[in-house]
Amino acid sequence: MELNHILILIFAFVLDLILGDPIKMPHLIVGYGNGISFGVKMLNKGRYRFVKGALLVIVLVSVSFVVPYLIIKWLNGASFQILAIVFSVLMLFYCLANKTLIKEGLAVFYTLKNQGLEAGRKRLSWIVGRETNNLTTQQTRVATFETMSENLSDGVIAPLFYFLILGVPGAMAYKMINTFDSMIGYKNDRYIWFGKFAAKLDDVANYIPARITAVLMLIVQFKLSGVSFVFKEGRKHSSPNAGYPEAALAYILNCQFGGPNYYHGKLMDKPFIGGNNRDIKHEEIKTVTHINYKVSMLFCFLIIGLLLLF
Numbered sequence: 546m547e548l549n550h551i552l553i554l555i556f557a558f559v560l561d562l563i564l565g566d567p568i569k570m571p572h573l574i575v576g577y578g579n580g581i582s583f584g585v586k587m588l589n590k591g592r593y594r595f596v597k598g599a600l601l602v603i604v605l606v607s608v609s610f611v612v613p614y615l616i617i618k619w620l621n622g623a624s625f626q627i628l629a630i631v632f633s634v635l636m637l638f639y640c641l642a643n644k645t646l647i648k649e650g651l652a653v654f655y656t657l658k659n660q661g662l663e664a665g666r667k668r669l670s671w672i673v674g675r676e677t678n679n680l681t682t683q684q685t686r687v688a689t690f691e692t693m694s695e696n697l698s699d700g701v702i703a704p705l706f707y708f709l710i711l712g713v714p715g716a717m718a719y720k721m722i723n724t725f726d727s728m729i730g731y732k733n734d735r736y737i738w739f740g741k742f743a744a745k746l747d748d749v750a751n752y753i754p755a756r757i758t759a760v761l762m763l764i765v766q767f768k769l770s771g772v773s774f775v776f777k778e779g780r781k782h783s784s785p786n787a788g789y790p791e792a793a794l795a796y797i798l799n800c801q802f803g804g805p806n807y808y809h810g811k812l813m814d815k816p817f818i819g820g821n822n823r824d825i826k827h828e829e830i831k832t833v834t835h836i837n838y839k840v841s842m843l844f845c846f847l848i849i850g851l852l853l854l855f
Contacts, residue, residue, distance in 0.1 A: 547852045549630060553713065554705075554852075556630075557637035558845055565644035573639035573717070577724045580605055585729060589739045599742035602725055606746075610711075610718035617713065633713045640708075640716040642700030643841050646672075647834050650693045654830040657685055676807040684806075686825040691802050693833055694762070694790040699723055701841045702761070703754035709848050722750050733811075748785050755786035758840065759793040765839040771796035781816040788818060795819035797836065798829060 566572060584605065588597040613636055620629035649672045657665030665685050666677040673692050680688065703723070707715035726747035729740030759775050775792040782788025782803070791802050801819040805812055 550852050551849050553633045556634040560638045561641040561644050577721050581728050594738040598739035602743045606718050606721045609721040610714045613717050614714040636713050637716055640704040640720045646696050646700050647837055650689050653689045658827050691791050694794040695787045697837050698755045698758035698790050702758045706754045722747050751786040755789045759789040761840045762793040766797050768797055778818045792818050
């Protein structure tokens, strides 16, 4: 079984490196989003919104774990082990987003450089939740680096972490949790109660992976001296998790992240992470890209080592 898990990990990871999110293929996360949207439409009204939101999360997260678990178990039990591996590879591939994350980060920087600030802001709006219409060039670059560091945890390390401890069904259940948070985990009038359970569950699910991500970022850049900085600055963030990968990248680049931004028409006065408010240079996107690749590869090697040991 360990060999099967290693093969699944390697093939899924390489598939993500090659394909990213292929536009013409049906995508698991789109299906997750459609299911969540249907539940929101049916339940996010009237009384007891917190309870209804929590029930929706529990049901869909459970389904996202149980269904692939039963499929894999049936395929293995029916001696269709090759099909079980192919199915598992495809499902884990859908849970990973490193190639797409890097591609979108590069796209913002090169659009900013070649087409100007307005085009760069528009491209950034595809990958961040904040309003981008009035961002400066510096703020656009900072926002790109923030989302690349945060989503290195959400899009790569966290699903691989749950794959390690719970197999492919664990990675798929995590992606459902994360999709819930990205869709309804907001403190606005519409979701303050209905999405509260989803947001808290996402906080719990990402607690360990976010800190693993931050430490791995320091390791691949030989900057372990920044551990105390990361745990001091990372806790400043309004999110209990996002601040740690951001703080690691701020330490590595010796720059400053955070600060006030507009979300859904409201100014969020977020604290700064790091003290050097210098300009981010265009060339630094290559450094961040390399960090993302190295961290994801290192974690894969660590998982393979743990599977072989235990």
